[in-house]
Amino acid sequence: MRFIIRRLIQMVGVVFVLSLLLFFWLRSLPGGVVSAILGERATPATRAALTEAFGLDQPVYVQYLKFLQRAARGEFGASTAVLPGRDAFEIFLTRLPATIELSIVAMTIAIVFAIPLGYLAARRKGSAFDNGTIVLSLIGVAVPVFFLAFLLKYWFAIDTPLFPVSGRQDSALGCTRVTNFFVLDGLLTRELDCSTDALRHLVLPSVALATIPFAVIFRITRASVLDVLDEDYVRTAESKGLTLNVVRGRHVMRNALLPVITTIGLQTGGLLAGAVLTETVFNFGGLGSTLYQAFSGRDYAVLQVLILAAAAIYVVVNLLVDISYAVIDPRVRTR
Amino acid sequence: MTPSKPLNPMDRRKQRIDDLAATSAGTGGRGTASVSVLVDDAGTIDEAPGVSLIASAWRRLRRDPVFLIGAAITIAFILLAIISPWIAPHDPAAGLLLDKVRPQSNPIPGPEPGFPLGGDDKGRDVLSRLLVGSRQTLIVGVLATLIGLFGGLVLGILAGAFGGGIDAFVMRVVDVLLSIPSLLLALSIAALARQPSQWTVIIAIAVVQIPVFARLLRGSMLAQRSSDHVLAARALGVKRSAIIFRHMVPNSLGPVVVQTTLVLATSIIDAAALSFLGLGNPDDDAPEWGQMLGRAQQYIQDNAHLAVYPALCIILVALGFTLMGESLRESLDPKSRR
Numbered sequence: 001m002r003f004i005i006r007r008l009i010q011m012v013g014v015v016f017v018l019s020l021l022l023f024f025w026l027r028s029l030p031g032g033v034v035s036a037i038l039g040e041r042a043t044p045a046t047r048a049a050l051t052e053a054f055g056l057d058q059p060v061y062v063q064y065l066k067f068l069q070r071a072a073r074g075e076f077g078a079s080t081a082v083l084p085g086r087d088a089f090e091i092f093l094t095r096l097p098a099t100i101e102l103s104i105v106a107m108t109i110a111i112v113f114a115i116p117l118g119y120l121a122a123r124r125k126g127s128a129f130d131n132g133t134i135v136l137s138l139i140g141v142a143v144p145v146f147f148l149a150f151l152l153k154y155w156f157a158i159d160t161p162l163f164p165v166s167g168r169q170d171s172a173l174g175c176t177r178v179t180n181f182f183v184l185d186g187l188l189t190r191e192l193d194c195s196t197d198a199l200r201h202l203v204l205p206s207v208a209l210a211t212i213p214f215a216v217i218f219r220i221t222r223a224s225v226l227d228v229l230d231e232d233y234v235r236t237a238e239s240k241g242l243t244l245n246v247v248r249g250r251h252v253m254r255n256a257l258l259p260v261i262t263t264i265g266l267q268t269g270g271l272l273a274g275a276v277l278t279e280t281v282f283n284f285g286g287l288g289s290t291l292y293q294a295f296s297g298r299d300y301a302v303l304q305v306l307i308l309a310a311a312a313i314y315v316v317v318n319l320l321v322d323i324s325y326a327v328i329d330p331r332v333r334t335r
Numbered sequence: 336m337t338p339s340k341p342l343n344p345m346d347r348r349k350q351r352i353d354d355l356a357a358t359s360a361g362t363g364g365r366g367t368a369s370v371s372v373l374v375d376d377a378g379t380i381d382e383a384p385g386v387s388l389i390a391s392a393w394r395r396l397r398r399d400p401v402f403l404i405g406a407a408i409t410i411a412f413i414l415l416a417i418i419s420p421w422i423a424p425h426d427p428a429a430g431l432l433l434d435k436v437r438p439q440s441n442p443i444p445g446p447e448p449g450f451p452l453g454g455d456d457k458g459r460d461v462l463s464r465l466l467v468g469s470r471q472t473l474i475v476g477v478l479a480t481l482i483g484l485f486g487g488l489v490l491g492i493l494a495g496a497f498g499g500g501i502d503a504f505v506m507r508v509v510d511v512l513l514s515i516p517s518l519l520l521a522l523s524i525a526a527l528a529r530q531p532s533q534w535t536v537i538i539a540i541a542v543v544q545i546p547v548f549a550r551l552l553r554g555s556m557l558a559q560r561s562s563d564h565v566l567a568a569r570a571l572g573v574k575r576s577a578i579i580f581r582h583m584v585p586n587s588l589g590p591v592v593v594q595t596t597l598v599l600a601t602s603i604i605d606a607a608a609l610s611f612l613g614l615g616n617p618d619d620d621a622p623e624w625g626q627m628l629g630r631a632q633q634y635i636q637d638n639a640h641l642a643v644y645p646a647l648c649i650i651l652v653a654l655g656f657t658l659m660g661e662s663l664r665e666s667l668d669p670k671s672r673r
Contacts, residue, residue: 018514141653142649144608144646273517277608291519298526
């Protein structure tokens with residue numbers, strides 16, 4: 001418990017320093033909000049009026065304090081480019097479910113394939129299967145994510161239309177929105193065709209997003225299982241006649257999973273970066289494509305929310321990883 | 336990567352970097368080599384002379400097909416980058432097929448005699464651009480890696496050599512940088528530039544690597560601060576700067592070399608991603624693969640080949656660097672030394 005509290009304090013510290021960096025970074029961006037809204041040909045008078053309206057004429061530290069105050073209340077101001085006039089935090093909230101859905105499916109795909117394959121590769125170290133899967137995972141890292149996304153789209157949506165080309169759901173279905181998690185919405189309102197359609201839209205983007213986590217988790221699983229297989233207690237367990245399943249489950253996997261969980265946490269935190277690329281390719285309408293729009297439109301308000309959120313998600317995921325350690329490894333609990 | 340000590344409740348990404356640092360901390364060339372000489376002098380185990388980690392690593396690498404393939408790809412790539420201007424059939428910047436480009440009916444001229452891969456949207460020979468593009472690609476990858484490496488070395492040496500307050504301060508900065516997913520950080524930095532150019536791409540990718548290198552180096556330098564050869568040097572009255580630069584840094588370079596090879600691959604891929612997101616170099620007279628791939632996306636529906644060629648080049652080269660890095664890592668890991 002004490003260690004969770006300490007982690008929480010640390011977390012607040014990192015997010016705070018980040019908000020400071022972020023604030024000054026945004027101020028130093030070229031162009032700036034005013035030019036972004038008015039364009040290059042604005043008259044000095046309208047520029048001054050808008051500068052004042054945004055509070056940009058005040059000293060920087062006053063701006064920062066105000067920024068903090070508003071940030072704590074979730075007020076980051078109105079979007080200027082993504083959806084002009086709409087509240088930035090609101091945009092973040094409505095687009096968050098899309099990315100969460102995408103991330104869950106992508107991580108599930110990555111984990112479901114990576115851990116068993118990693119285990120098998122370690123068991124048959126040096127075999128053709130082992131080498132083949134390693135090469136496959138290395139190629140997975142070497143292929144640019146957005147190119148893979150394009151290939152998938154080209155092969156499975158345009159060439160052979162197995163899956164939809166882009167978006168999250170077919171608007172012709174007229175689905176009811178409850179939570180903005182489209183798959184869940186369909187289940188809640190008993191519109192099962194809505195859920196299936198949303199799932200079909202998820203397949204290609206999540207496969208593209210899953211490649212890098214898959215490759216990384218696979219390699220960590222393999223390395224970690226190899227380490228554990230060498231341990232004396234595994235040999236002991238085997239030689240005292242325990243069944244293979246017990247040795248695998250209780251002795252090998254349980255110990256090998258610790259570094260794997262770390263990696264899963266890290267990869268989950270980093271998914272948003274990959275989501276920028278995949279969501280843009282599939283026009284998915286989550287945080288990733290929003291971030292891209294915010295960057296190209298120099299939308300300060302939305303950028304602030306998104307970058308702070310990305311870091312916060314990353315730190316929270318790390319905290320969850322630490323807590324899950326305590327669940328798996330009794331040695332941590334005693335500390 | 337031992338599964339046994341998950342207690343340090345710090346960022347997990349750091350743990351990974353530190354683990355890599357630990358794999359060869361204090362066991363680089365010099366330390367071990369001198370130990371084996373001592374053993375030889377004593378004349379106790381003459382039949383099995385000690386072998387330094389680097390020598391044994393090299394002995395295994397020489398026969399490792401993974402390393403050989405990776406090295407072959409890398410060498411071929413570097414050679415190509417050097418000689419490409421002489422073997423390219425045409426000028427990569429000249430719109431030789433421009434009269435064949437029709438924005439509506441035929442935006443991308445197809446292959447024809449003398450132009451085996453056809454032209455691009457500005458009528459330039461794709462084959463020549465691919466060949467010459469290896470040069471800019473290599474420059475982007477190497478410069479981004481070197482700048483990142485240099486920044487990381489400075490911060491890592493500061494932190495690892497002095498410890499205490501400097502260490503704590505440097506590491507807090509590094510932690511914050513590590514808490515942002517790397518591509519987001521690169522995007523943010525690239526977006527800072529008024530005018531995107533080759534340099535903004537290089538710097539954006541380089542800055543992202545600094546915290547990783549810094550942690551890596553600090554980890555293995557801290558591990559050495561209390562090791563015997565540093566203690567011996569200090570006892571002999573060697574100057575502090577000499578201890579740092581002639582004893583600690585060289586022995587910390589193993590994991591740094593591994594990481595450098597891997598970063599060469601990711602920086603080429605990241606350059607392509609930045610290009611794709613519209614933050615790449617807008618001036619494409621000097622072709623670069625990532626930029627070619629990024630630009631080709633708008634024609635991918637009907638002219639996928641324009642994207643496929645540079646993508647294949649990138650994948651091959653990235654694979655080459657990665658294979659080399661991975662086999663280096665394995666061979667430098669004392670655990671796999673049997």
